Structure formats: structure tokens, C-alpha cells
Amino acid sequence: MLHYLLLSSFAMFFIAILLNFSKYFRAVHLRCEVYPIPHEINYKHGGSYYEWSEWWRRSFERPRRWKLKTILGILLINRKKMSLQPKHWFATFMFHLGIFFHAIWILMWILCAFFNISTKILKMASLLAFFGSILMLAFGMYLFLRKLRPPLRYYVPLRDHLILIFVLLLASTGLLNFLEDFHIFPNDLQPFFESFKTVHLILYSALILSLPLTKVTHYIALIFTHLILWDNEKMSEKLEERLKEKLHCRVEWGAQHIAKKTWIENFLEVEK
Amino acid sequence: MKDQIKLSDVLKEGQLLKIGPEDLIKLPNYDFKDEFKEINPEWKKYVFELDGFIGIDLEWKPKNKEEENELLLKFTEGLKKLLSEENNWTFLYPLLLSLDYCTRCKSCSSACHVYLASGKKEIYRPTFRSEILRRIIKKSKFGKKLFGSLDVNKNLILRLAELAYRCNLCRRCVQFCPLGIDNGLITREIRKLYSQELGVAPKALHEKGTVQQLNIGSSTGLRSEGFRSIIKFVEEEIFERTGKKIKIPVDEKGSDILLLHNAGDYLSRLENVMAFAIIFEEASLSWTLSSEAFGYDAVNYGIWYDDFQLGKIAFKHLEIARKLEVNRVVVGECGHAHKALISVADRLIFGEYQIPRESCLPILLDLVKKKLNLDPEKNSFPVTLHDPCNIVRLMGVVEPQREILRKICPSFKEMKPNGVYNYCCGGGGGLAIMNSLNFPEFRNKISSRVKFCQILDAFRDVLNSESKKYVCAPCSNCRATIRDFLDYYKAKDKFKIDCCGLAELIVNSMVDFDGFLE
Ligand code: SF4
Ligand code: SF4
Numbered sequence: 001m002l003h004y005l006l007l008s009s010f011a012m013f014f015i016a017i018l019l020n021f022s023k024y025f026r027a028v029h030l031r032c033e034v035y036p037i038p039h040e041i042n043y044k045h046g047g048s049y050y051e052w053s054e055w056w057r058r059s060f061e062r063p064r065r066w067k068l069k070t071i072l073g074i075l076l077i078n079r080k081k082m083s084l085q086p087k088h089w090f091a092t093f094m095f096h097l098g099i100f101f102h103a104i105w106i107l108m109w110i111l112c113a114f115f116n117i118s119t120k121i122l123k124m125a126s127l128l129a130f131f132g133s134i135l136m137l138a139f140g141m142y143l144f145l146r147k148l149r150p151p152l153r154y155y156v157p158l159r160d161h162l163i164l165i166f167v168l169l170l171a172s173t174g175l176l177n178f179l180e181d182f183h184i185f186p187n188d189l190q191p192f193f194e195s196f197k198t199v200h201l202i203l204y205s206a207l208i209l210s211l212p213l214t215k216v217t218h219y220i221a222l223i224f225t226h227l228i229l230w231d232n233e234k235m236s237e238k239l240e241e242r243l244k245e246k247l248h249c250r251v252e253w254g255a256q257h258i259a260k261k262t263w264i265e266n267f268l269e270v271e272k
Numbered sequence: 273m274k275d276q277i278k279l280s281d282v283l284k285e286g287q288l289l290k291i292g293p294e295d296l297i298k299l300p301n302y303d304f305k306d307e308f309k310e311i312n313p314e315w316k317k318y319v320f321e322l323d324g325f326i327g328i329d330l331e332w333k334p335k336n337k338e339e340e341n342e343l344l345l346k347f348t349e350g351l352k353k354l355l356s357e358e359n360n361w362t363f364l365y366p367l368l369l370s371l372d373y374c375t376r377c378k379s380c381s382s383a384c385h386v387y388l389a390s391g392k393k394e395i396y397r398p399t400f401r402s403e404i405l406r407r408i409i410k411k412s413k414f415g416k417k418l419f420g421s422l423d424v425n426k427n428l429i430l431r432l433a434e435l436a437y438r439c440n441l442c443r444r445c446v447q448f449c450p451l452g453i454d455n456g457l458i459t460r461e462i463r464k465l466y467s468q469e470l471g472v473a474p475k476a477l478h479e480k481g482t483v484q485q486l487n488i489g490s491s492t493g494l495r496s497e498g499f500r501s502i503i504k505f506v507e508e509e510i511f512e513r514t515g516k517k518i519k520i521p522v523d524e525k526g527s528d529i530l531l532l533h534n535a536g537d538y539l540s541r542l543e544n545v546m547a548f549a550i551i552f553e554e555a556s557l558s559w560t561l562s563s564e565a566f567g568y569d570a571v572n573y574g575i576w577y578d579d580f581q582l583g584k585i586a587f588k589h590l591e592i593a594r595k596l597e598v599n600r601v602v603v604g605e606c607g608h609a610h611k612a613l614i615s616v617a618d619r620l621i622f623g624e625y626q627i628p629r630e631s632c633l634p635i636l637l638d639l640v641k642k643k644l645n646l647d648p649e650k651n652s653f654p655v656t657l658h659d660p661c662n663i664v665r666l667m668g669v670v671e672p673q674r675e676i677l678r679k680i681c682p683s684f685k686e687m688k689p690n691g692v693y694n695y696c697c698g699g700g701g702g703l704a705i706m707n708s709l710n711f712p713e714f715r716n717k718i719s720s721r722v723k724f725c726q727i728l729d730a731f732r733d734v735l736n737s738e739s740k741k742y743v744c745a746p747c748s749n750c751r752a753t754i755r756d757f758l759d760y761y762k763a764k765d766k767f768k769i770d771c772c773g774l775a776e777l778i779v780n781s782m783v784d785f786d787g788f789l790e
Binding site for chain 1: 276278279346349350353357358359361362363364365366369370372373374375376377378379382383394397399403407419420443446447448450451452453454457467468469470471483578579580581583584586587600614615616618619620622626628630631633634635637638664665666667668669670671672691692693
């Protein structure tokens with residue numbers, strides 16, 4: 001039963017994410033790139049094709065795999081934060097590592113309901129999740145306290161505190177659950193601690209379900225923000241078609257210098 | 273006035289921050305005393321309630337309840353339009369992502385020169401203004417406590433507008449944000465809301481900037497006739513300085529290149545215009561200037577505050593190129609004009625207006641490598657390079673200018689940090705041209721301070737009044753900003769530091785042209 005609960009939470013999570021982020025797939029916008037851009041040949045010094053005179057006459061190959069490599073680098077290590085805030089970087093890295101360990105166990109646990117997975121592997125995943133819970137608790141606590149101190153306190157809304165508390169709760173029930181997995185409690189207390197697995201998994205499902213409503217999906221958002229920051233594609237026929245459509249939208253801005261006409265009519269200062 | 277300013281403090285009456293000399297970061301190797309004057313009481317009719325500086329030189333404070341309600345109404349309307357696809361497809365998606373996913377980790381703060389220079393004053397933190405916008409948007413959607421929403425009142429509206437002009441739009445902060453949240457872009461969107469809905473923007477940018485340019489052809493007020501007589505004067509001046517007779521091509525149809533300069537260069541310092549003419553003629557390029565309205569002023573201040581002014585001016589520039597039937601447009605040493613015409617406008621124009629456009633820097637490099645006869649020893653003085661954000665961080669033109677300097681200036685030394693991770697000169701985002709009331713004080717003391725520290729550091733081994741030294745800044749607005757703060761910090765007298773363009777240094781090293789920089 002709990003397997004199905006978790007599975008459906010994951011399914012709903014993915015649907016919500018898809019709905020939430022689908023608008024960014026079809027987005028057109030003006031260029032607002034910031035260098036260095038990983039798919040540029042001159043990436044090392046942050047250069048672009050504009051470094052060549054008559055750049056439009058040159059053909060430049062841009063290895064797209066760099067984009068993926070850089071995004072993965074940001075997701076996994078995040079050097080930028082490491083250089084500016086090493087302490088905070090370490091805490092968030094450990095916290096996220098804990099979440100990752102925990103997620104591996106959940107995945108294994110779901111899989112074992114449908115496939116025959118050796119108990120050895122499950123035990124290892126449990127051990128990983130146990131350490132994961134410790135990391136989540138310790139570093140989550142640090143992040144929570146950090147957010148309570150000024151000036152961060154003035155920036156972090158209640159919702160973000162609540163989510164972190166939820167994660168800390170999850171880490172605590174997780175910890176008890178994994179301790180129980182290793183049978184360290186006296187036998188007569190076993191049923192009491194066993195119930196933590198149920199509580200833990202229900203909490204986990206609830207968290208997964210609520211994630212699309214929170215900022216926690218920043219891990220997905222950062223892919224889109226970087227794709228925008230790295231978008232230095234020059235005008236093409238395909239792009240022109242999509243842009244023309246936008247330029248023919250009517251605008252309603254109230255300032256005197258903007259006519260209530262389309263974008264292009266404004267640009268060309270077309271009289272009525 | 274408190275040390276720890278909270279977001280909700282923007283709703284309150286009175287001046288939010290008063291900054292003093294003790295707050296500013298110390299200058300390296302230089303004991304300089306900044307003086308802060310009390311605000312002129314007459315200026316209190318402007319919005320001074322943020323930090324005592326006035327960026328928006330309009331009297332737009334509501335005088336009664338009726339005007340206050342109208343202000344609130346317009347602001348709310350503007351907010352809706354900012355978030356609607358029809359009215360703001362240009363930057364809506366980057367804006368939404370940046371508004372929705374900041375985790376308040378604060379990594380961006382230590383990347384911002386304004387925040388650092390001010391002694392880490394809360395209101396200059398890159399996220400401060402973004403967070404205000406975020407919270408007033410959330411207000412209309414969800415619960416107050418849960419999301420920490422802010423109410424909107426007149427104090428918030430007035431202060432938020434000023435706050436949007438305490439940022440150079442240099443976008444260094446986004447390079448250091450692990451999530452790619454763009455506080456510079458959010459700031460420009462805030463400026464747009466005020467300009468496009470309320471008609472509120474600094475006069476230098478709007479009334480005397482884009483509006484004047486669209487009416488006359490140049491934000492400087494320079495007209496065609498004036499331009500032609502300046503060109504005559506430039507030719508005479510070149511002859512006087514170098515003994516060479518040069519005929520500057522103007523309105524020559526069918527030329528390969530249309531060269532666009534920032535019109536400010538025709539009016540204040542002609543060296544850069546002269547240097548380009550000498551280099552292009554010496555290299556026998558097929559090029560022309562234009563004497564038609566818009567053709568002699570590359571600037572496009574719309575890039576800093578208004579999408580509509582941006583688009584209108586970009587079309588005007590390309591209309592000139594189309595009429596002159598040139599093969600390409602080359603933008604001279606003007607950073608924001610580079611960005612506006614070469615890259616941002618790329619997605620606004622199409623068809624016959626899509627004429628190839630490029631930076632002057634790679635062309636100068638080609639000429640230095642292949643066509644010009646140079647003697648680097650003529651530039652033996654210490655030189656450092658300022659990287660204009662618009663050309664370097666935001667367009668990726670990084671190497672050509674340094675390759676040139678390595679070839680023509682034997683004592684060239686980089687600032688730290690440099691290239692795409694440079695610091696803004698402090699004049700970015702339009703602040704360079706906002707010179708009314710007490711705003712230059714903000715620029716010189718706060719937004720330019722880190723750049724001045726970098727310059728002092730680059731010249732630390734030669735920081736004396738004996739030898740001349742140059743900061744090379746291949747951008748007209750950066751040069752104006754740097755010259756202004758070198759004056760303010762008395763660095764010209766004390767250390768003989770001056771600022772010049774790249775083309776001037778090239779001409780100064782040309783074998784046949786003696787003492788050009790003198
Ligand atoms: S903008 Fe980026 S770096 Fe700055 S606080 Fe937000 S997430 Fe952190
Ligand atoms: S864009 Fe530049 S000036 Fe503005 S907040 Fe970011 S770093 Fe500071």
C-alpha cells in the first residue's frame with residue numbers, strides 16, 4: 001500500500017513539475033546572456049563569436065556537450081558558491097548529499113515491491129539513508145539556525161522555515177526508522193519503532209507532493225535560468241517566425257510615449 | 273535610521289539610510305577623506321528618502337491623497353503588465369524564474385561592488401530590491417504571513433524607484449549566483465515598470481536622453497549641421513597634431529562599413545573620433561560616418577530602462593545603415609551601444625533591417641596585426657585595462673583589446689579581477705550620465721569606489737606623481753565615469769592617472785604619428 005502511495009506521489013510530482021516548467025520550454029525572449037558561456041569555443045576566457053571580425057562569415061562549431069557538463073557541475077559541486085561562501089557551501093552540500101542518500105533508499109524500497117532485490121543491497125541502501133538522515137539533521141539544523149539570524153531572517157518567509165522544519169522532521173523519523181532496521185532497540189519496543197517506517201513514508205509522500213509548490217524545485221529551475229543566461233543564439237528563420245508573432249501583440253502600457261498599438265507599430269512609430 | 277534595515281522599513285516615513293565616510297571601504301595605499309554634505313533643503317521635493325541621494329530628478333511625490341491613490345493604482349496596473357506575456361514577452365520568463373527561485377543564500381552579495389563599497393549596507397544588497405518586488409507580487413496571490421508579503425504604499429513605490437537606480441545593471445551578481453538568479457535583470461524590469469507605466473525615469477535617460485534622441489537624432493542635442501562642422505574641425509585638428517591631411521568620409525553610399533560613435537565623443541573629447549579616422553584611413557578601409565539624424569549617435573539609453581525606446585532607436589540606427597547600403601555596421605568604443613545594437617536588438621529586428629553588426633575591437637586587432645606600422649616603445653608608460661561590462665561580461669568580447677595592449681603597451685598590467693569577472697566602473701546602467709542634483713556623489717563615492725581601488729592596486733608599484741599612467745577604457749561612458757572619479761579622488765594631480773580609449777593608444781604607437789596622446 002505504502003509503495004503505491006509513494007509511487008503516486010512521485011507521479012504527481014513529475015506531472016506538476018512538467019506543467020510548471022513547460023512554459024519555459026516554449027519561451028521566447030530577448031537576449032540577456034552572461035559570459036562565460038560553456039558552449040562557446042572561447043569558453044576558457046569567457047569569449048564569444050563576437051571576438052572575430054565579420055563573425056557572421058565564420059562557421060563555428062560549438063560542442064553542446066559542454067552545456068550539459070557545466071549544468072551537472074553546478075548541480076553537483078557548485079564552485080561559485082564554494083569560492084564565495086565556503087562554510088555555507090559545505091553545509092548545503094552535505095545537506096543535499098543527505099537528501100540524495102535518502103532518495104536512493106526510497107527508490108530501492110519502491111523497487112523491491114516490484115522486483116526481487118537482494119536484502120544485502122537493501123541493507124546497504126538503509127545504511128546510506130541512515131547517514132543521509134544524520135547529514136540532513138545536522139546540516140539542516142545549521143541552515144535553519146542560519147536563516148533565523150539577521151539579516152537572513154528578514155528575507156526568509158515563514159513558508160521556507162516550515163519546509164525546512166518538515167525536512168528536519170522527515171530526517172528524524174528516518175533516523176529512528178533506520179535504527180530500527182538495524183534492530184538496536186529492545187524487542188518489546190520494536191513495534192513502537194516499526195511504526196516510524198509508516199510515519200516516515202507517509203511524511204515522505206506528503207513532502208514529495210508539496211514540493212512543486214515550493215522553491216525546492218530550484219534544482220530544476222537552475223537548468224532553465226542557465227539556459228537563458230547561455231542563450232546567445234543569433235537570429236534565424238525559425239526564431240524570426242516566433243518573434244514576429246510576439247511583435248504583433250498589442251500593448252497596454254500607460255506611459256505617454258507608448259501607443260496602445262502593437263510592439264512593431266511602436267518601434268516603427270506607425271501613425272494610426 | 274538603523275543599522276539593520278528590514279524589508280518592511282521601506283514602508284515607513286523618513287530617510288531610510290544615511291551613509292557617512294566611516295561606512296565606506298578603505299582605499300588601498302591612499303589616505304583620502306570623503307566629505308558628505310547635508311542634502312540641500314530645496315531638493316527635498318524630490319525622492320531623497322532612500323539614502324539621501326537623488327537619482328530620479330522629477331518632482332513626482334504625490335501632494336495629496338488623491339494623487340497618492342492614483343500613484344498606487346498606476347503602480348498596481350504596471351505590476352500586472354510587467355507579468356503579462358503580451359506586454360512584456362521580452363524578458364518575462366527570465367524575470368519569473370529569477371523571482372520564483374532565489375533561495376536567499378546571499379552568495380551574490382559579495383559579488384556586488386555597490387554593496388561592498390558601501391560597507392555592506394543592506395539596501396544595496398543585490399537581493400534587497402528584488403525581494404521587495406517578489407513580496408509585493410506574492411501579496412496579490414497568496415497569504416501574507418506565509419509568504420512574508422509586503423503591502424504597497426507610497427513610500428515603498430517612491431523608494432523602489434530610487435533603489436532601481438542604485439544598481440549598475442552590470443550583472444556580476446548573476447555570475448556568482450548558484451541558481452542563475454538575475455538581480456540585475458530584475459532591477460531593469462523594475463525600471464521598466466516605472467518608465468513604461470508611470471512615465472518615471474531620470475531626465476538624463478528619458479526626457480533628455482531617448483526622447484531627445486528620437487526628436488532630434490541625438491541625445492546630446494547635436495544636429496546634422498553641427499555634426500558636419502565638427503567633422504571639419506576634426507580634420508583640421510588631425511592636421512595640426514600630426515601634419516597629415518585626412519578626409520573623413522561622411523554619407524558615402526555603398527561603403528563597406530558604417531561606423532557609429534557615441535555622440536558624446538564628438539562633443540567632449542575628440543581624440544577617440546580622430547584616432548578611429550586615422551586608423552581606418554591608414555588601413556585604407558572602405559568606411560563612412562553618417563551625418564543624418566541617428567547616424568552620428570550610437571547611444572541607445574532604452575537598454576537601461578525601457579523596451580520601447582530601445583526598439584525605436586535600434587530601428588532608426590538600422591534604417592540609416594539600410595539607406596547608406598553598407599555591408600556592415602561597426603560600433604565604436606561605446607559599451608551599451610554594442611550591447612543594444614549588436615545583441616539585444618538582434619531579436620527585435622528582421623528582414624531588410626537585419627544588417628550585420630559588429631564590435632570595433634576585433635577589427636582594430638586585425639589592423640594592429642596586419643596593417644599598421646607600430647612602435648610599442650612609444651607607449652612605454654604604465655597602462656591598465658578596464659573591461660566595460662556590456663562589451664565583456666555581456667557580449668564575450670574579451671581578448672581582442674588585451675591582445676592589442678599586449679602588442680602596443682610594454683608596461684600593460686591587468687587589474688584584478690578582470691575579463692568577464694571585472695567590476696563595473698560604477699557608471700553602468702545609465703549612472704554615468706545621471707549628473708543632476710547630488711547623484712554624482714553616489715557614483716563617485718559608492719558605485720565607482722571599487723573600480724578606483726582596482727586602479728590604485730594595478731598601479732601600486734608606480735603610485736607617484738612623476739610618471740603618467742593610463743587606464744584604457746574602450747567605452748565612452750566608462751571613460752566619462754572614470755575621468756570623473758579620478759578628478760574626485762584627485763588622482764590626476766596626485767598620481768598622474770588619466771583615462772583614454774584603445775584607439776588613442778594605437779595611434780600613439782603608430783610610427784608616423786608622434787605624440788598623439790599629448
Ligand atoms: S540571487 Fe542567487 S546568490 Fe543571491 S541570494 Fe538568491 S539564490 Fe543566493
Ligand atoms: S547588477 Fe551589478 S550593481 Fe546591480 S546588484 Fe548586481 S552586481 Fe550589484
